[in-house]
Amino acid sequence: MAPFFQNSAGRLVPDALAGFARAHADIVTLDPEHGFLTARDAAGSRLVGLVSGGGSGHEPLHSGFVGAGMLDAACPGRVFTSPHNRQVYQASLAVARRGGVLHIVKNYTGDRINFGIAAERLAHRGIPCARVLVDDDVASDSASSGAGPGRRGTGGTVLIEKVLGGAADTGLGLAELESLGSALAARCRTLSVASAAHTSPATGEPAFTLGREETEYGVGIHGERAARTVPAAGLRPLVARMAGELLAELSPAAAGDPLLVLVNGLGGITSLELYGICGELVRVLEEQRVGVARTLVGSFVTALDTRGFSLTLMAADWMTLKYYDAPVRTAALRW
């Protein structure tokens, strides 16, 4: 089962969860029966509990973002598979506050269904529940043709979870958080590229193969092949092209606000490359007189060991930046 270091493909996620809970016992608690993580150090000022989740294989998303200032709970599914609605329901019960619970859901069919069923069960129990749908991936925009579920949720999720965490800590109610989250999602767009696919934990084989001089432009975070396989360009033109498409998607609604920029590794890329990419992106944006308010660089929303990166731009007003800058203490994000 090379090249994965695992006891078996079936044990990869449960073993990781147990190890994660052990390594970060000061931050999270694992419910081994229902399979979710909760924050040990929940802020007393919150009126609403924040719950996210999704398929595993995107770590540190979401487990690494459970903790003070960010998520109250995360529900990991199997690799690239939605969590079961029971996980979501139990996690929501565990962290619901007086104002209810907010689900932060990436736009995939399975996630929508399972979070939806959990929300209905919560409603039956009289627990207020609302949903923020994250759909930032411009490459998967099939809504206009009516052929699919629309843009998927990807890198922008970490920014939205951080900002909503900061907002929840100020005591906002459920409707306010839902409204804020939807506005954030509307001002957030992501584009991903890869030079090599992830390896399957089950077979040890790559999900697809690319030629040495090819780049998968608009790759999905489950190893979905992109609509376009393009010749590998130099880094500068590649980043300029991606930035141009993202800016076009954001305008005119987001014009005028400075950007929160995420340069995100998909798993198998080096830190040297990510910072080089960040430099190019900032240069392009500044050339176009677009303000860069914050930059976050690292591997936050991965696709197993995919050799690639994503760029996320979020138009951010001063209140968004205030929530983003608020203190956070999770396994993967601290300031």
Add this chain to the structure above:
Amino acid sequence: MAPFFQNSAGRLVPDALAGFARAHADIVTLDPEHGFLTARDAAGSRLVGLVSGGGSGHEPLHSGFVGAGMLDAACPGRVFTSPHNRQVYQASLAVARRGGVLHIVKNYTGDRINFGIAAERLAHRGIPCARVLVDDDVASDSASSGAGPGRRGTGGTVLIEKVLGGAADTGLGLAELESLGSALAARCRTLSVASAAHTSPATGEPAFTLGREETEYGVGIHGERAARTVPAAGLRPLVARMAGELLAELSPAAAGDPLLVLVNGLGGITSLELYGICGELVRVLEEQRVGVARTLVGSFVTALDTRGFSLTLMAADWMTLKYYDAPVRTAALRW
């Protein structure tokens, strides 16, 4: 030049440095002329400046550890190549304090030579300078045969830099820090394995190839092939074997003290695997009634995109843990 995302192999490191300095302008300052990074927020209580450095390709080591509570300066060389002694000299001049400057040097011939020349030049200027040599990699132990430079420095470097940072902030002098660092290095051992080699930024080819059912046991952080290529065992026996060898290397000198444990990714491994490995390691240690005081899990000392991991054990008395737990604010480590 697939699969690297870079303008050119020659631009990989300088572009990354510029992007890093831009992304973390609140934490570090880049000296573009001499090629080193310094902390913006140096603690006023330090008597001694801490300087490290080494070949690039091991990020976040060392640049990601510059900042309050850890390094005062870092000198990155080209990929897998020692920094020039001029870099080390200029960085040391920039951050030397009343008590001088301490060099934290991984045990490679080039690094020893260049830090050594810089130390001589500092002595000429009347600046007190001492060195801590990190030599934790048990797989490269050639000292007993007299055939090489002895154990190389690898994963343990991050722990030693953190503990020395915490110690320096309490106002320890140069001799005390040198003595502490040497004692830490003597109680710290690392072992690394890989299931796939790193890719060369220059050629786009892997440094070596392994069969699907092979593990490189004792791989070096520059893609040095190990002394042993072994059949890929299950994860549990692999971790048990590594832990057993590390514990044997640490005893009897370190008997009785609990362990500071680092589970470190070499670049191309998933977070799921690292936490599964952490769980196995903790289980093995607890079965042997070895106390685990702290666990650190992540990719801190990498070898470009090598698909592998290292385990580091450091025997830690209460004072070491106090320094380790002290606040830190760098790009890659914060608490």
